[in-house]
Amino acid sequence: MGAVVEPVELETPRLVLDLPVPSDADLVTRYCQDPLFEQYLTTPWPYEHAHAESFLGEHVPAGWTSGSELTWAIRTERGGPLLGVISVREAQHEIGFWMGSEHRGAGLMSEAANAVCEWVLSGGIGGASTVFWRAVEGNLGSAKVARSAGFRHIEPENPTVPTRDGRGTLPAWFGVRETVVDPRAEASWHGILGERS
Ligand SMILES: CC(C)(COP(=O)(O)OP(=O)(O)OC[C@H]1O[C@@H](n2cnc3c(N)ncnc32)[C@H](O)[C@@H]1OP(=O)(O)O)[C@@H](O)C(=O)NCCC(=O)NCCS
Numbered sequence: 001m002g003a004v005v006e007p008v009e010l011e012t013p014r015l016v017l018d019l020p021v022p023s024d025a026d027l028v029t030r031y032c033q034d035p036l037f038e039q040y041l042t043t044p045w046p047y048e049h050a051h052a053e054s055f056l057g058e059h060v061p062a063g064w065t066s067g068s069e070l071t072w073a074i075r076t077e078r079g080g081p082l083l084g085v086i087s088v089r090e091a092q093h094e095i096g097f098w099m100g101s102e103h104r105g106a107g108l109m110s111e112a113a114n115a116v117c118e119w120v121l122s123g124g125i126g127g128a129s130t131v132f133w134r135a136v137e138g139n140l141g142s143a144k145v146a147r148s149a150g151f152r153h154i155e156p157e158n159p160t161v162p163t164r165d166g167r168g169t170l171p172a173w174f175g176v177r178e179t180v181v182d183p184r185a186e187a188s189w190h191g192i193l194g195e196r197s
Pocket residue numbers: 036037040041096097098099100103104105106107108109110111134135136139140141142144145148
């Protein structure tokens with residue numbers, strides 16, 4: 001990346017992924033009150049409306065312009081209410097996501113994550129042959145999304161992520177998704193998720 005990137009819209013059978021815009025601020029503010037975000041994300045905590053305004057008005061457009069982070073709103077129809085957010089960072093093509101609590105458990109994030117990976121790996125980001133995922137250890141919902149989107153669980157030498165304040169580290173899970181889903185991907189999750197029921 002590193003060049004000017006025009007926002008790209010993606011579609012899946014049930015979803016439209018498009019640009020998050022300032023009018024999404026009320027919903028983003030409400031969703032980001034979720035205690036799971038304090039535990040598992042680095043979104044500001046406590047989360048205030050001004051955070052959503054700067055995220056939508058500055059961070060998201062700047063990320064597209066520079067190519068440093070491409071962020072999509074997850075909606076069921078164009079112009080409809082925002083359900084969640086998904087992004088991919090320039091650094092290591094790392095994917096990140098959250099879904100508003102009332103929209104979880106319907107497979108929507110798995111569908112969105114798969115679409116973003118397919119787009120990145122089919123030329124959306126020139127030269128990308130892998131997408132990385134990481135989550136604080138214990139984030140089962142996130143690991144299940146990664147499994148459903150074709151990631152393979154990997155164990156790097158130092159499997160940690162920085163704490164929210166950047167002063168320490170937390171144990172973490174890591175995954176990688178390749179252009180062709182690795183046949184060992186599903187089984188690689190058995191250790192932490194058990195066999196799929
Ligand atoms: C993780 C998250 C995005 C999942 O969103 P979702 O739309 O529910 O995802 P899906 O419906 O595609 O669910 C995938 C699987 O996770 C399960 N799941 C969802 N949330 C879960 C949770 N909190 N705990 C355990 N399992 C969960 C679903 O039942 C589904 O299981 P399956 O694969 O056996 O069918 C959502 O729970 C969330 O926003 N969490 C807080 C933010 C966060 O942790 N983001 C990821 C940071 S790495």
